Amino acid sequence: MATRILRRTGVSNEICERLKRREIESCKDLLSLTPVEVMNAAGLSYEKASVLLQSVSKAIAPPFTTALELWKQHSDSCFSTSLPALDKLLRGGLPRGTITEVTGPSGCGKTQMCLMLSVLATLPKSEGGLDSSVIYIDTESAFSAERLVEIARSRFPGYFSSKERVLQMAARVHLFRELTCQDVLNRLERLEEDIISTGAGLIILDSVASVVRKEFDTTLPGNLIHRSNLLSHEATTLKYLAHQFNIPVVLTNQITTHVGDQGSAVSAEVDSSFVTAALGNTWSHSVNTRLIVQYVDAHQRQILIAKSPVAPFAVLNYTIQKQGICIDEKRRDTLGWKQISSHSESGSL
Amino acid sequence: MLGYVSWRDVLKKLTLAVTMQRPVSSLPLSPGMKLKLVGAGFQSTADLILLKPLQLSKETGLSQQEALEVLQAVRKDGGGGEGSTSLTALELLQKEEETRSIITFSSQLDAALGGGLPVGKTTEICGAPGVGKTQLCLQLAVDVQVPQCFGGVGGQVIYIDTEGSFLLQRVIDVATAAVRHCSLLVEDDEQRAAMMTFTMETILSNIFLVRCHDYVELLAELHLLPDFLSDHPRTRLLVIDSVAFPFRRFDDLSQRTRLLQGLAQQLVAMATRHQVAVVITNQMTTRLQGNQSQLVPALGEGWGHAPTIRLLLQWAGSRRLASIFKSPGNVDATVQYRITSDGFRDADQSEQPQRKRPRTQTDQSASSQPDRRLLRCLSDV
Numbered sequence: 147m148a149t150r151i152l153r154r155t156g157v158s159n160e161i162c163e164r165l166k167r168r169e170i171e172s173c174k175d176l177l178s179l180t181p182v183e184v185m186n187a188a189g190l191s192y193e194k195a196s197v198l199l200q201s202v203s204k205a206i207a208p209p210f211t212t213a214l215e216l217w218k219q220h221s222d223s224c225f226s227t228s229l230p231a232l233d234k235l236l237r238g239g240l241p242r243g244t245i246t247e248v249t250g251p252s253g254c255g256k257t258q259m260c261l262m263l264s265v266l267a268t269l270p271k272s273e274g275g276l277d278s279s280v281i282y283i284d285t286e287s288a289f290s291a292e293r294l295v296e297i298a299r300s301r302f303p304g305y306f307s308s309k310e311r312v313l314q315m316a317a318r319v320h321l322f323r324e325l326t327c328q329d330v331l332n333r334l335e336r337l338e339e340d341i342i343s344t345g346a347g348l349i350i351l352d353s354v355a356s357v358v359r360k361e362f363d364t365t366l367p368g369n370l371i372h373r374s375n376l377l378s379h380e381a382t383t384l385k386y387l388a389h390q391f392n393i394p395v396v397l398t399n400q401i402t403t404h405v406g407d408q409g410s411a412v413s414a415e416v417d418s419s420f421v422t423a424a425l426g427n428t429w430s431h432s433v434n435t436r437l438i439v440q441y442v443d444a445h446q447r448q449i450l451i452a453k454s455p456v457a458p459f460a461v462l463n464y465t466i467q468k469q470g471i472c473i474d475e476k477r478r479d480t481l482g483w484k485q486i487s488s489h490s491e492s493g494s495l
Numbered sequence: 496m497l498g499y500v501s502w503r504d505v506l507k508k509l510t511l512a513v514t515m516q517r518p519v520s521s522l523p524l525s526p527g528m529k530l531k532l533v534g535a536g537f538q539s540t541a542d543l544i545l546l547k548p549l550q551l552s553k554e555t556g557l558s559q560q561e562a563l564e565v566l567q568a569v570r571k572d573g574g575g576g577e578g579s580t581s582l583t584a585l586e587l588l589q590k591e592e593e594t595r596s597i598i599t600f601s602s603q604l605d606a607a608l609g610g611g612l613p614v615g616k617t618t619e620i621c622g623a624p625g626v627g628k629t630q631l632c633l634q635l636a637v638d639v640q641v642p643q644c645f646g647g648v649g650g651q652v653i654y655i656d657t658e659g660s661f662l663l664q665r666v667i668d669v670a671t672a673a674v675r676h677c678s679l680l681v682e683d684d685e686q687r688a689a690m691m692t693f694t695m696e697t698i699l700s701n702i703f704l705v706r707c708h709d710y711v712e713l714l715a716e717l718h719l720l721p722d723f724l725s726d727h728p729r730t731r732l733l734v735i736d737s738v739a740f741p742f743r744r745f746d747d748l749s750q751r752t753r754l755l756q757g758l759a760q761q762l763v764a765m766a767t768r769h770q771v772a773v774v775i776t777n778q779m780t781t782r783l784q785g786n787q788s789q790l791v792p793a794l795g796e797g798w799g800h801a802p803t804i805r806l807l808l809q810w811a812g813s814r815r816l817a818s819i820f821k822s823p824g825n826v827d828a829t830v831q832y833r834i835t836s837d838g839f840r841d842a843d844q845s846e847q848p849q850r851k852r853p854r855t856q857t858d859q860s861a862s863s864q865p866d867r868r869l870l871r872c873l874s875d876v
Contacts, residue, residue: 177711180757206715207719208707209705213700216704370783375746427779434660453625456665458834458836
């Protein structure tokens with residue numbers, strides 16, 4: 147990794163000492179310099195400095211593979227959501243090694259989705275699960291263990307018929323309550339150890355938005371950039387963990403109302419105000435898959451696939467029941483373009 | 496006296512002078528010239544190495560043409576030519592006609608680009624999240640492999656993924672569709688034979704994939720790429736998706752600018768030296784102007800100078816538009832496209848095979864009025 151110390155990459159002691167005097171100790175420090183600066187700091191000729199850069203690069207550059215090898219290795223690259231219609235659209239389920247965001251208004255079912263996925267992850271592979279633990283980072287204190295058990299019992303009555311199995315499942319969901327931004331960041335930094343020690347196969351962060359919006363008032367100068375940096379940091383860490391362990395990461399987000407004005411690049415046909423996912427445009431780039439949940443009426447809700455590398459835009463109707471999310475297989479609404487534009491034109495704060 | 500000469504040139508010439516000294520009489524020149532040289536006191540080639548033609552002609556009484564001839568003869572003997580020779584525009588024209596472009600499978604976009612994405616140049620694709628940047632990159636990674644007898648380049652591709660958006664299932668879909676498309680176009684034996692090597696498995700095997708998690712890994716990988724490109728001379732496309740993500744959170748903006756400029760130079764050098772098309776995707780960032788916020792390409796204003804061609808993918812209502820807003824060889828144009836299960840395609844309903852459709856000018860009816868304000872603001876960037 148970038149923080150690897152130069153000494154351990156095979157660079158000679160003499161050069162290491164010279165660089166240390168200029169406070170260049172890690173590979174990151176060295177590669178952030180221009181070639182002339184490297185020549186200066188290490189006291190080397192141009193050719194020798196190039197050789198040094200090459201050898202350090204070799205030490206930390208990630209290896210190449212081909213798409214064919216990837217295809218051969220990963221037989222199961224998705225995490226099935228146990229909702230056949232959704233799985234079909236997503237070509238298997240939530241893709242491993244990527245970030246999936248579930249966003250929507252409050253009370254719509256985001257936490258329910260997270261609880262349902264937690265149960266699924268603990269199921270054995272024969273039942274369609276990942277047979278692994280779950281790391282659940284809760285920032286809103288919305289996690290309910292009783293609801294978790296209720297979903298498990300109602301959705302898979304055959305499997306969870308004995309109390310033992312239920313307790314086993316509950317023991318595999320590791321809950322971390324983090325209530326401030328700094329706490330969340332610290333937890334993410336240490337998450338590698340937790341993943342290894344618990345054998346986690348799924349990371350859930352519910353929710354990203356609540357702590358951030360509490361602490362950052364974006365009308366104050368400088369806060370927008372600060373918030374963007376924090377979120378980019380979180381996204382980078384999560385993507386790294388997702389990729390290294392080849393596990394899916396699920397996050398929840400909130401929505402915000404964006405009032406259209408002169409400056410936005412929205413055509414005149416759209417309503418002047420619409421809802422869009424919170425946390426801004428930079429965050430929208432950082433997630434790989436985005437699912438939006440929204441209300442139709444008091445009971446009926448919809449789930450939209452708003453951003454996905456494999457799936458087209460689609461709407462599915464669902465309700466929340468005892469066993470969690472239930473997709474209404476028969477109803478298929480056509481996707482109005484209003485709904486597409488509501489998530490795509492994000493420039494909201 | 497010498498005029499401005501860079502220290503590296505001096506070093507090079509002195510090295511040559513020390514290693515190769517020959518008497519002036521052994522040079523392949525006319526006797527009259529040799530006489531004048533010796534008469535002026537030049538005994539060996541070492542004396543001539545650091546001179547320029549005007550000075551030589553003054554000291555020896557040779558004409559300027561003759562002085563130039565002498566120095567060229569000396570240099571040729573010395574073994575090392577001067578760095579890069581210049582090309583005439585005519586030679587470049589011939590070279591550019593031979594160089595192919597990588598088609599995008601959207602005939603309107605290809606037409607607007609003059610054939611497709613040019614090999615040997617850098618192209619930037621920027622756009623809002625979810626608009627199709629990665630989809631276009633995946634399409635190009637497959638298109639670059641289309642055999643030459645079908646109008647493609649028949650090359651390999653290096654795909655540097657910094658965001659984790661390279662999804663194998665999608666590549667398989669796009670590849671399968673491309674194979675199907677080409678097999679419908681087979682007209683002769685050569686194409687039939689080429690289809691044997693253009694299958695889904697071979698397409699996957701020609702995509703070299705690497706995942707970089709931060710900007711240091713990206714920089715390290717770029718240091719190693721020239722050797723990789725020399726080892727794999729069939730590579731015709733390098734995709735970096737995206738170059739923005741690892742550079743988004745940077746505390747020291749001036750360092751970021753420096754690093755990005757170094758990176759841009761390396762990419763341009765690789766593009767020309769190894770004849771690859773370099774495609775980089777960029778994200779959008781919010782720029783506040785008074786009370787209004789606008790989306791502009793990320794990475795700062797200086798970055799805009801680096802790529803040769805810049806494409807902006809954007810939404811207009813429910814339609815997806817691709818706008819060319821920087822291109823030395825083409826008019827700024829906007830075309831509509833769509834993303835289908837087969838990949839990146841034209842917005843037309845009919846799915847006509849590419850080759851059989853006559854190339855027309857950019858279809859005015861299909862392109863729409865892009866948001867003028869957004870494009871104007873981008874050209875200021």
